[in-house]
Amino acid sequence: MNELLNTAPELMLKGTDKGLSGGTITSVVVTGIVVVFIGLILLILFVSIYGKIFDSINKSKAAKAKAEAEAKLREAAKGEVKPMASVVKSEKAPEIEDGIEEEVVAVIAAAIAAMGASSGKKLALRSIKTAKSSRSAWAAAGIADNTRPF
Amino acid sequence: MADLAAESGFAGFLADGGWKNIIMILISFLFMYLAIARGFEPLLLLPISFGMLLTNLPFAEMYHPEYWEYLENIPERTGELNSHYIDYGRILQHGGLLDILYMGVKLQIYPPLIFLGIGAMTDFGPLIANPKSFLLGAAAQGGIFFTFIGAALLNMSAAECGSIAIIGGADGPTAIYVSSKLLSKTDSIGVGTIALAAYTYMALVPIIQPPIMRLLTTRKERSVVMGQLRSVSKIEKLIFPILVTVIISLMVPSAAPLVGMLMFGNLLKESGCCDRIAKTAQNELMNIITIFLGVSVGATTRADKILTLSFGKVILLGVIAFSIGTACGVLLGKLMYVISKGKINPLIGSAGVSAVPMAARVSQKVGQEEVPTNYLLMHAMGPNVAGVIGSAVAAGVLLSIVQV
Numbered sequence: 123m124n125e126l127l128n129t130a131p132e133l134m135l136k137g138t139d140k141g142l143s144g145g146t147i148t149s150v151v152v153t154g155i156v157v158v159f160i161g162l163i164l165l166i167l168f169v170s171i172y173g174k175i176f177d178s179i180n181k182s183k184a185a186k187a188k189a190e191a192e193a194k195l196r197e198a199a200k201g202e203v204k205p206m207a208s209v210v211k212s213e214k215a216p217e218i219e220d221g222i223e224e225e226v227v228a229v230i231a232a233a234i235a236a237m238g239a240s241s242g243k244k245l246a247l248r249s250i251k252t253a254k255s256s257r258s259a260w261a262a263a264g265i266a267d268n269t270r271p272f
Numbered sequence: 273m274a275d276l277a278a279e280s281g282f283a284g285f286l287a288d289g290g291w292k293n294i295i296m297i298l299i300s301f302l303f304m305y306l307a308i309a310r311g312f313e314p315l316l317l318l319p320i321s322f323g324m325l326l327t328n329l330p331f332a333e334m335y336h337p338e339y340w341e342y343l344e345n346i347p348e349r350t351g352e353l354n355s356h357y358i359d360y361g362r363i364l365q366h367g368g369l370l371d372i373l374y375m376g377v378k379l380q381i382y383p384p385l386i387f388l389g390i391g392a393m394t395d396f397g398p399l400i401a402n403p404k405s406f407l408l409g410a411a412a413q414g415g416i417f418f419t420f421i422g423a424a425l426l427n428m429s430a431a432e433c434g435s436i437a438i439i440g441g442a443d444g445p446t447a448i449y450v451s452s453k454l455l456s457k458t459d460s461i462g463v464g465t466i467a468l469a470a471y472t473y474m475a476l477v478p479i480i481q482p483p484i485m486r487l488l489t490t491r492k493e494r495s496v497v498m499g500q501l502r503s504v505s506k507i508e509k510l511i512f513p514i515l516v517t518v519i520i521s522l523m524v525p526s527a528a529p530l531v532g533m534l535m536f537g538n539l540l541k542e543s544g545c546c547d548r549i550a551k552t553a554q555n556e557l558m559n560i561i562t563i564f565l566g567v568s569v570g571a572t573t574r575a576d577k578i579l580t581l582s583f584g585k586v587i588l589l590g591v592i593a594f595s596i597g598t599a600c601g602v603l604l605g606k607l608m609y610v611i612s613k614g615k616i617n618p619l620i621g622s623a624g625v626s627a628v629p630m631a632a633r634v635s636q637k638v639g640q641e642e643v644p645t646n647y648l649l650m651h652a653m654g655p656n657v658a659g660v661i662g663s664a665v666a667a668g669v670l671l672s673i674v675q676v
Contacts, residue, residue, distance in 0.1 A: 135674045137431030137454050142424045151417040154669045158413050161523050161665045162406040162658065168515055169403040176508055 217249035226250075284330020292575030293328040300324035300570075312475035316444065316566050320471065323570020327370065334368040335571040340378065341457040356456060356676055373568040377452050377463060382565040383445035384533040389558030390445075390660065391537025392550045394628070396512050398654040401501040404608065405620070405651075409658025411604035412624025413666045415440030415597025420670075422589050428582075432459050434670040436586055439470045440593025441663030442477070442625040446530060448569065450667045454674055460582035464572030469590040477630045478637075480591065481598050485622050485638050488602045493609055495642040496617035498651045506542070513539040520665060527668025531661060597625045601655065623652035626659035 133149055135142070142150075218227055231247050238245035257265070277283060284290055303321035307314040327335045345357035358378065363371050376382045399405050416437045423433035435451035447470040452463045473480065486494075513535035521528035540550040605621025619639050623631040635652035 133673050135430040137429060137456060137674055137676050138458055139430040141427055142430060142433070147421050147424045150420055150673055153673070154417040154420070154666060155414060157524065157669050158662055158665050159407075159410045161520055162410040162662060164519055164523070165516060165661075166403040166406045168519065169400055169406075169512065172511060172515075173400065173403065173504075173508060176505055177502075180505065 216247045219249075219251045222250055222252065279331070281330045281332065287330070289576060290330065292579050293330060295579060296328040296573060296575040297325055300328070306475070313471055315562055316471050317475065319563055319566025320468065320570035323370065323567035324573045325570075326567075327571040327574055332368075335370040335374065335568075335574070336363075336367060337572070337574050337577060339363050339367060339371060340374070340572075370568050370571040373564045374571060376561075376564055377448060377568055377572075380449055380452060380529065382561050383449035384529045385557065385561045386445040386565065387530050387534040387664075388537040389553050389561070390628070391513070391534040391539075392541045392553040393558075394534075394538055394541075394657055394660070395653075396538060396657055397504045397509060398501055398650050399657050400504045400508050400512055402651070402654050404616075405654030406658045406662075407608070408601050408604055408621045408624040408655035409626075409660075409662040410624070411621065412597045412601035412626075412655070412659050413441060413662045414600030415593045415595070415625070416663070416666045416670075418596045418600075419589055419593035422592060423585075426585055426589070428585070429459055430674045431455055431676070432461055432582075434674045435459075435461065435466050436469075436589045437593060438663070438667055438670060439466060439473065439586075439590040440597045440625075441659075441666055442470070442474055442594060442597065442627040442631070443660060443663045444470050444474060445565075446626075446663050446667045448565070449530060450670055453671060454676060456676070460580055461586055462572050462577050464569050465578060465583055465586050467569040468573065469586050473590055473594045474627045474630065477625075477627045478634050480594055481622050481625075481631065481634045482638050484595055484598045485602055485619055485634075488599060489606065489618050491642060493606065493618050494639060495646070496609065496614060497643060497646050498615065498617055498620075498648065501650055506544075509542045510539070513542065516661060520661065520668075524665055524668035524672065526671040527664045530664040530667060534660065534664065594625065598622045601625065601659075617646075617648055617651070620648055620652040620655055623656040624659045624662070626656065626663045628656050628660060629653065631659070632656040 133146075133153060135146070135150070216227075216231075227250060230250060234245050234247055285294055300321045303317050303324065306312045307317035307321060326332060339362060340358065343357045343359060345354050346352065347354060347357075360375070363375065419440050420433050420437040423436045424430075428436070431454035434454050435447070438447045438450045441447065444467065448463060448467050451466040455461065455463060455466075517528075517532050517535040520531045537550075537553050540546045540553060601621035601624035602618055603621070604624075605616065605618030608616045608621075609618045617639060619635045620632075623635045625631050632649055632652035632655075636647065636649040639646045639648040
């Protein structure tokens with residue numbers, strides 16, 4: 123394309139040229155628009171192609187993982203092992219301190235799950251305890267006083 | 273005492289043409305007001321306006337326009353006449369602070385570095401998820417080329433036509449890059465004029481665009497709610513900058529400095545292994561360059577250079593360039609609305625002009641006027657960042673066509 127730009131004689135303008143003819147202007151405009159579109163259409167093609175490739179890779183990976191999980195389940199069912207037992211064994215139930223409401227536990231668990239999903243790490247919730255307030259009433263009042271404007 | 277008075281800047285105002293400096297200083301105050309009180313692109317407008325003030329103070333000698341005029345020179349090495357010679361030795365020896373800083377503009381160093389920072393801040397995810405947005409980014413560059421026609425009809429030189437047209441790309445660094453390469457002393461406008469017009473219109477995006485968008489679309493089209501974008505994997509984001517650099521630089525080599533640095537910045541960000549460099553590019557480097565660029569471009573707006581009839585033409589053609597760019601984007605958006613059977617909201621087309629992220633925000637806002645729960649922002653970011661690439665390509669095309 124660049125060759126086309128540089129070889130077409132009528133498309134080489136001197137910076138000082140004035141009174142450009144209608145033909146020159148038209149060819150500048152047409153070439154400009156065409157080149158911009160061709161360039162970006164090429165990018166569309168490449169991006170969509172590799173988008174599709176990665177999509178299919180991801181899909182096949184997901185399908186594989188699903189198939190493996192199903193196969194495991196089937197094996198487990200054959201061997202008459204309780205399928206849930208392995209899950210429970212690997213992920214111990216978190217210790218929840220008495221007096222913490224179930225809603226609070228759910229919110230904390232959801233937040234941790236969301237963090238895990240976005241960072242791609244596997245996070246587990248081990249225990250939930252109420253924090254012991256180590257500040258005296260005076261210290262708390264002082265902090266409240268200092269931070270109030272914010 | 274009388275001598276001292278004659279040497280003071282006040283005497284300069286009374287000298288021949290000194291009143292023009294006063295007007296320019298007043299204009300710089302206006303820009304400062306717009307930047308500080310109204311928040312119009314303050315990061316750029318404030319340095320530009322202060323540069324404008326400094327350069328128009330008589331006898332301050334911070335910037336010497338005469339040093340930047342092209343000379344004719346026959347280098348011993350080649351023996352051929354070079355009519356675009358700038359004596360950088362003289363500038364380094366005798367130039368003021370702003371002359372030295374302006375070298376980065378004239379040698380086209382700042383715009384690619386700004387692009388590096390922009391690249392390090394940009395998420396191309398929405399564009400990768402919906403590559404069709406590239407079309408809208410390309411369509412909005414129509415403004416550039418249509419304005420070329422307008423400028424040519426006003427009997428401007430090819431260099432001036434190219435420099436004014438690029439304002440339609442709504443991209444400050446690109447406009448500065450192109451105009452500093454093309455304009456010479458025979459042209460009636462300077463880089464400062466182009467930069468001022470470009471940044472002013474970019475600041476006015478929320479005012480210029482919505483009426484055009486409403487005029488060209490129907491209520492039904494504006495109320496289209498678009499589905500969620502697919503998620504893009506990290507490896508896709510990694511390949512994208514490399515791919516774009518290779519394809520665009522091979523196609524339009526003169527766009528390589530801009531596109532290359534933009535994509536380099538993006539690769540630094542997406543690679544995840546160069547956080548420190550990416551952060552520097554996004555923050556410190558970008559800020560330093562913005563200061564240098566702003567204040568030195570402002571300095572080129574010397575009264576005798578700016579207050580001419582051509583400045584009026586630039587302002588007029590600039591707003592036309594901008595409006596046509598917006599209209600082209602919206603019209604292609606309408607076409608895509610029809611082809612996709614009503615799945616694409618044409619409002620995202622106007623974001624194809626590259627003022628990032630302002631243009632995308634305008635699409636979002638106009639969309640929400642019809643359906644308050646409609647979130648077009650992410651969809652508009654696709655054409656918006658495609659517009660940056662598109663205007664860099666358009667700049668490359670103009671630079672290949674118009675030879676200095």
